Amino acid sequence: MSSPLREMDYSVLQQCIHCGMCLPTCPTFDATGKEKNGPRGRIALMRAIADGRMDATRAFGEEMYFCLGCLACETACPAGVDYAHLFEAARAEAEESGKLAAPARSALRAFFLRGLFTRPRLLRLAGSMLWLRRMAPLLPKRLRALALQAPAAGKSAGIRRVETPARVRFRVGMLTGCVQDIVFPDINRDTADVLLANGCEVHTPSLQPCCGSLHAHNGDIRTARELARRLIEAFDPGKLDAIITNAAGCGSHLKTYERLLGPSAAEWSRKVKDVHEWLAEIGLRPPRCAPVKQKVTYHEACHLCHGQRITRQPREILRAIPGLELVELPEATWCCGSAGVYNITQPGMAARLQKRKMEHILSTGARVVAAANPGCHIQLENGARELGYDLEVAHPVTLLARAYRAEGLNFSEAATN
Ligand code: SF4
Ligand code: SF4
The missing domain is CATH 3.40.50.1860 (Rossmann fold)
Known part of the structure; x- marks a missing residue:
């Protein structure tokens, strides 16, 4: 059994200086007021495991899953703690320890993380069947509330593999994302149109694999690495000026590929840009429409x-x-x-x-x-x-x-x- 916390770069675990400046920004600490439900307490637990002073327990695993992974603590931290890295390692530790294992949980993880979200065709098929919400009135009361929260699938975005504006200033790749592609394909169409309007030729490989953020944030680093490799292969970063994402969760993870895969992913990590970031970098062409009020x-x-x-x-x-x-x-x-x-x-x-x-x-x-x-x-x-x-x-x-x-x-x- 491996121990992601004991195997990670120890200097990351040493960054916390226990000042507590992150505490007021942490939603779970704000809710309970308990040290263990805040970043400082969580990092102390992670370090205790890395130092061999304790092993991962069920309570440790539950605490790591009570953390939102929102990274508000990173913004607040004057010591530059890399909480994203710690959080991923801690959830992986919880999974490796097997302390959270239960038949239903393991089956759901196997189905979603390794079954559905590693197979883009199957995921798209499942997405097209997101009819559960419409069935809500027919479901038992306990399932009804959950079904009503399920998103509806959107219609196809109709994005072609390459779309070219009248005057090409840049060549960019566009990541369509899993949830975005299934639930909000119009946002991908809007993104492509905005990029075209700003002189970007848009390259959109069809059937892009999941970026792996769901896996990395849920303790399955091995699958996250595999998906990262596959996604880089689906694009050709050397021929592109940038690789654009419009989903914050994906973008944040896509920029960590170099940490995940090593120097071979350096060019990828450098070229991945959130769409707002990219438009600001190249100079947004302001729209000239009538006031929208x-x-x-x-x-x-x-x-x-x-x-x-x-x-x-x-x-x-x-x-x-x-x-x-x-x-x-x-x-x-x-x-x-x-x-x-x-x-x-x-x-x-x-x-x-x-x-x-x-x-x-x-x-x-x-x-x-x-x-x-x-x-x-x-x-x-x-x-x-x-x-x-x-x-x-x-x-x-x-x-x-x-x-x-x-x-x-x-x-x-x-x-x-
Ligand atoms: S990631 Fe969010 S919830 Fe977790 S410790 Fe940091 S601020 Fe708190
Ligand atoms: S602000 Fe940073 S250094 Fe201070 S306690 Fe929080 S994580 Fe540790």
């Missing part, structure tokens, strides 16, 4: 603001849209409770965070909330539905694509391939 607030996905430290660029995009009024959201960087599959594994805490987020959104008076991660998107839509609040959740790139289209030009039709 829309009040919008912006929820910061954890893996965009904490995981990638991208906070300014999405706001710049929103402010570039004529007539759009951007109202700041109180606690914009506080997790909404989605956190991968956290709303399934920890429904109580996830619901508490969702309620807090929805109250803040309502306080802004905005009828549109922009969010750049499919998990947040689903969590916010579900929150609004439960409250009966008429709220649109939209990716910033969707709002930008609408503004470009309002100029009268359909950028995908302008593509030549």
Whole structure:
């Protein structure tokens, strides 16, 4: 049995200086006030295992799964603690120890992590069968609430393998993502159109494997490595100026491939760009449509603001849209409770965070909330539905694509391939 915490670079475990500055930013510590439910306590447990002072117990595993992995502690930390790395190793330790093993849990992990999310064709087929929500009224009461949270599958994005604008400034690859591709394919279409409008030739390999973030964040580093290798092979990074992602959770993980695979993935890690980051880097072409007269607030996905430290660029995009009024959201960087599959594994805490987020959104008076991660998107839509609040959740790139289209030009039709 391997021990990911004992095998990892020990200097990462030594970074914490126990100052506690992360504690007020940690949603689980905020909820319970207990040291063990905060970053400092969790890191102390990880280090105790790495030092051989304790072995992973069931309580340790449960604590690591109570952590959201939101990385708010990383942003707050003056010592530069690499909590993302620690978190992945700690969850892998919990899995390797077998202390959380139970037949149903093991079967679900095998089915989802190694069965479904390693096979893009099968995943797409399963996605097209996301009819569960429509069956909700027929289900027993206990299953009904869960079924109502299941997203509906979206229609195909109709993205061609290569799409070329009238004048090519850059060649970029586009990652379609698993959940994004199945549930929100329109966001991928919007992303491609925005890239075309900004002079980027868009290369989109069909049947891209999962990026592996779900696996890395759930203790299956081996599968995460395998998927990372396969995804790099699906693209040809040497021929591209950048590889674009529009999903915060994927982007945050995609940038760690060099840590996961070593120097062979250095070029990949360097070229992966979140779409907002890329547009800011190349200089966004502002839309020239009539004023949209829309009040919008912006929820910061954890893996965009904490995981990638991208906070300014999405706001710049929103402010570039004529007539759009951007109202700041109180606690914009506080997790909404989605956190991968956290709303399934920890429904109580996830619901508490969702309620807090929805109250803040309502306080802004905005009828549109922009969010750049499919998990947040689903969590916010579900929150609004439960409250009966008429709220649109939209990716910033969707709002930008609408503004470009309002100029009268359909950028995908302008593509030549
Ligand atoms: S990742 Fe989030 S929940 Fe976990 S310790 Fe850090 S701040 Fe707390
Ligand atoms: S802020 Fe950083 S150094 Fe201070 S206790 Fe938290 S993780 Fe440790």
